[in-house]
Structure formats: structure tokens, C-alpha cells
Amino acid sequence: MPQRIAVIGAGVLGLAVAQSLSRRGAQVTVFDKNYPGSGTSQISYAWVNANGKEPARYHELNAHAIDEHKRWQASHPASPQWLLETGTLEWATDKSTLHQIEQRAAKLAALHYPFNICDRAELLSTLPEIRLDPRVQQAWFFPSECLLYPSLFIASLLADLRASGGQLVCNNEVTTLTESDRDVHLTLASGAEWRGDQLILATGRWATELLSHCGLELAMTDANRADPVACSFLAQTQPLPIQLNCNLITPELNVRPDGAGRLMLQALDLDQHADPARPVSPDGLIGKEMLRRLHRLFNNAEGARIECIATGQRSRPSDGLPALGYISESARIYLMVSHSGMTLAPLLGRLVAEEMLSGTGSPMLSAFAPHRLLSPLNAVAKTAPAYLPAAQ
Template identity: 80%
Template sequence: MPQRIAVIGAGVLGLAVAQSLARRGAQVTVFDKSYPGSGTSQISYAWVNANGKDPLSYHQLNAAAIDEHKRWQAAHPAAARWLLETGTLEWAAKTLTRQQLELRVTKLHTLGYPAEMRDRATLLKTLPELRLDPRIEQGWFFSSECLLYPGLFIASLLAELRAQGGQLISNNEVIALNESAQEVRLTLASGDEWRGDQLVLATGRWAPELLTQYGLDLSMTDANRADPVACSFLASTQPLPVQLNCNLITPELNVRPDGGGRLMLQALDLDQHADPARPVAVDGLIGRELLRRLRRLFINCEGARIERIETGQRSRPADGLPALGYVSTSDRVYLMVSHSGMTLAPLLGRLVAEQMLSGTASPMLSAFTPDRLLRPLSAVAKNAPAYLPAAQ
């Protein structure tokens, strides 16, 4: 009899593990309190990379995930192209940041991560509309990196889930979960109940709420507060006559193509003003500053307008690294939460599915067990150290 497995959360991580479980013969049901991708997944810069991601175990996980993305796209040639194998161009203007970039490139070279120097003439030829700061003599091109369209990626994962017989139940929140030695039981807002063998918690920044039902506190950055570590402005422009076909990381502005001639803009130094409780207007201070920086970067942007500015809320464990593993002594409830979900989703979907069905975890996951971020709720009140012995 196939294992009955529920996945709570229809973002990229939840759908990736759900379709992978279904493809391996499990009977899978995905639950979401809203609709697929409605949380962190849909509001994302969606840069697939392993650039500057430490420690080594995290870099290796992300580097392997880039290849997994490319294999997944190649295996679905009839699907809409959600993965853009664009590469990333990056340069720095100030001496210190340029030195830091060059040190990072040197380290990436030792890890076998592609990074090619591009001189000023090549940068100007590659980007015809570019206004390049006179101080910039060279940049670096990271050819393995990609961008993706989150909506199309989610659609691909959903199609695969359904093709394998998986079920999606949207707009029906899981309000209670219980576990015994024999089964996991979920109670839904509709009054319905689900019973099965295993459960995956892939609810991103909402994971701590569900874990309280296990008497556990999960240490995560609070994405509901004004915090540049947890929140970031993402702006999309109207279509512009700018020939950009790669990801661009510059001193003032990160820019990526966003389809139909639109550009997505991100300026990390402005994120100190990002607050999910206070949406910003496209013609307000943040929008005007983003447009000023865009006009300094490209010609043909004098009449540019921003169509929308959203505040992305990151699903980020407190130490910035993924939390992946069982959180119950019976090995029935599995936690998946990670900041780099867009990059890691296909790889983690496969590795977690293999672990749940075989009982053996990949060595790639061994550095990311969640015990380092968990403590009993009773200890929280006493300000105890954030540690709970491993439940695996």
C-alpha cells in the first residue's frame, strides 16, 4: 500500500517535494490556506545561484541545485520556459567592494564555480543601453546562474503533481495537527480531517506557528517586521527599450528582465525602509529613487514608470541556513524551510522525498537538520539556549 503523505504549503518547496513523492509512488495531498505560490514564492527576485553562499556545505547544495533546475527544465521541453539560463553580470565601483568581489571570485574559482572577467569594452558591447560609471574597468560574468519566472515554475510543479495523481486542496487552512505512533491527523478549517503516514511542513515563514502545536519554538527571522534581513522591495517597470538578457548586480541597483520588456528592480540599501505593514506607492520616495538609479544606469529610461512595488518577505531561518529534517520522535513530521527556496526547490524536493520513502538521508542534507533552531516552548519563557537534542 502506498504511503499517504500530506504536504502543508503550496509554495515552491512544498510543491517540489509533493510532485517528487508522487512520482515515487506516494499518495500525496497538498494543503494550502490560500492558493499555490501566494506566500513568499510569488514575490521573489528569483535568482538561481550559489554565489557567495557560505559555508561550503551550503554553497555545494546551491551549486547542485542549479544543475537540478536545468535537468528539470530539459525534462519538460513542452512546458513554458520558466528557467532563464542568463548568467549574472556583476561589478563594483568603490575600492573596498571591488576588492571584496575579487576575493569572492577567487574563492569561487577554487570551488569550480564559473566566473569570467569582462573588460569595460565588453560590458558596453554586451549592454548597448548601459551608462557605465567611469570608475568601472571590468566586471565578472557568472555563466551558470539563472533567473526564473515563479508563476511558470509553480505551474510546472503543479502539472507534474497532478500528472502523478497528487491532489491539491486550496483555500482550506490546517488548524490542528496531531500525531501518534501509528499516524498523523490533520484538522482543516472546513471541518474535514486527513489521516496518513507522514507530513511535510513546507509553510515557510508560517512554520513556527504550526510547530507550537508540538510544543516547539523555531528560531526564524520575523518577516512581519521592518527588517532588511527579512524584507526587500521589489519593483517592476513598464516595458522599456532596454536590451537586458541577463541578471545585473551593480553598486546602486540589481536589475533583471521580467518579461515583455519589463525590468525588476532591487536596491538592497533601501530595504531598511521596507515594512510589510506599510505598502509604498509607485510614485512615492522609494519609487522615485529607484527610477533615478535606473536612469543613471541605462539610456532610454527617461520616461520610465514603475507599475508596482511589492515588499517581499523572506522565509529565513535565524542563521540563514535551511532547516531540513524530522521534528518528531516518530519520524512522521518533516520540516522544510529555507531562504534560498527558488534555487533549492527541485533538488530539495528530490532529496527529501528519497529520505522520507527510503529512511536514508542524503549526505548533502546532514548539515541542515533543524535541531539547532528548535527549543521547547517551556524553555523560551525561561530564556533558555536555543537548542533541542536532535529528534532524528
């Protein structure tokens, strides 16, 4: 008799683990209160990397996830390319930031994370339209890093889930959740019910709402507040005559190709103004400042316009590290919450599926058990240390 497993949350983490479980013979049903990818997965810079991610066990998890992404893409030769193996170029103009990059590069070298140092001439050759600050004489290139098209990645995960017999139930919110020694019981807004052997909570920043049904509180950054740790502006330009085929991390602006000549822009110092409750206009102050920075960075950007600016909301446990594992002794409800979901999804999908079906814990996941972040509901939880990895 195959195990009956429900997954709540049809973002990249939920779909990745659902299709991995389904391909291994489990009877899987995915529930989402909206539609696939409509939450945190919809608005993301989608930078696949292990750059500056600490401690070492977290770096290792992300580094393995990069390789897992590449294997998944290679196993889908007929699918549109959701993974862009572009690498990342990064440079600085002030001595303090330059020193920080040098220190980070030294740590990455010790972890065997690949990078090259490019001189100014190489940068000018690689980026034909670049307006390079005279202070920039070199840059660091991280060749293993990638970019994602989230919608195409989600489409591939959905196709795999359906091909292996998995079920998807959308626009139907889970309203109650109960656990017993025998099973897990869900009630939906439509009045429908589900009973099965195990449940995965992959609802990202909404995890706290469902954990309250289990009498638990999860220490997470509040993504609904105006907080640069939790929120980030992401702007998309109209198509531009700028040749860019890699990810750029520059002092004023992060820039990535976003298809059909469009660019995605991110300026982390502007995120102090990001507030999910107050959307900003492409023609407002934030948009105008991003365009000024884009003009300073590239030729052919004089007529650039921003099509939209979204406020991304991070699914971020309060210590910045993933929360992965069973939340009770009955081993029926499994929690999956992580800020680096775009990077980690394929690897976590496989590792969590193997762990749940075999009953044997994964050594790579053991350091991220969720109990450090859980407390009885209404109890005063300890504040976890702040930690903000590189933009995702």
C-alpha cells in the same frame, strides 16, 4: 500499500517535494490556506545561484540545485520556459566593494564555481543601453546562474503533481495537527480531516505557527517586522526599450529582465525602509529613487515608470541556513524551511522525497537538520548567528 503523505504549503518547496513523492508512488495531498504560490514564492527576485553562499556545504547544495533546475527544465520541453539561463554580471565602483568581489571570486574559484572577467569594452558591447560609470573597468560574469519566472515554475510543478495523481486542497487552513506512534492527524478549517503516515511542513515563514502544535519553537527571522534582513523592496517597471538578457548586480541597483520588456529592480540599501505593514506607492519616495538610479544606469529609461512595488518577506531561519529534517523521533513530521527556496526547490524536492521513502538520510541534507533551531515552546531559545546570503 503506498505511503499517505501530506504536504502543508503550496509554495515552490512544498510543490517540488509533493510532485517528487507522487511520481515515486506515494499518495500525496497538498494543503494550503490560500492558493499555490501565494506566499513567499509570489514575491521573489528569483535569482538561482550559489554565489557567496557560505559555508561550503551550503554553497555545494545550491550549486547542485542549479544543475537540477536545468535538468528539470530540459525534461519539460513542451512547457513554457520558467528557467532563464542568463548568467549574472556584477561590478563595483569603490575599492572596498571591489576588494570584496575579488575575495569572493577567489573562494568561488577554489570551489570550481565558474566565472569570467569582462573588460569595459565587452560590457559596453553586451549591454547596448548601459551608462557605465567611468570607474568601472571590468566586471565578473557568472555564466551558470539563472533567473526564474516563479509563476511558470509553480504551474509546471502543479501540472506534474496532478499528472502523477497528487491531490491539491486550497483555501482550507490546517487548524490542528497531532502526531502519534501510528499516524499524523490534521483537522481543517472546513471541518474535514486527514490521517496518514507522514507530514511535511513547507509553510515557509508560517512554520512557527504549525510547529507550536508540536510543542516546539523554531528560531526564525520575523518577516513581519521592518527588518532589511527579512524584507526587501521589489519593483517592476512598465515595458522599456532596454535590451537586457542577464542579471545585473550593480552598486546602486540590481536589475533583471521580467518579461515583455519589463525590468525588476532591487536596491538593498533602501530595504532599511521596508515594512510589510506599510506598503509603498510606485510614485512615492522609494519608487522615485529607484527610477533615478535606473536613469543613471541605462539610456532609454527617461520615460520609465514603475507599475508596482512589493515588499518581499523572506522565509529565513535565524542562522540563514536551511532547516531540513524530521522534528521528532517518530520520523513522521518533516520540516522544510529555507531562504533560498527558488534555487533549492528542485533538488530538495528530490532529496527529501528519496529520504522519506527510503528511510535513509541524505548526506547532502545531514548538515541542515532542524534541531539546532528548535526548542520547547515557551523556552528561551539561543540566538543563532546572523547571516544574510546574496539577494534571492
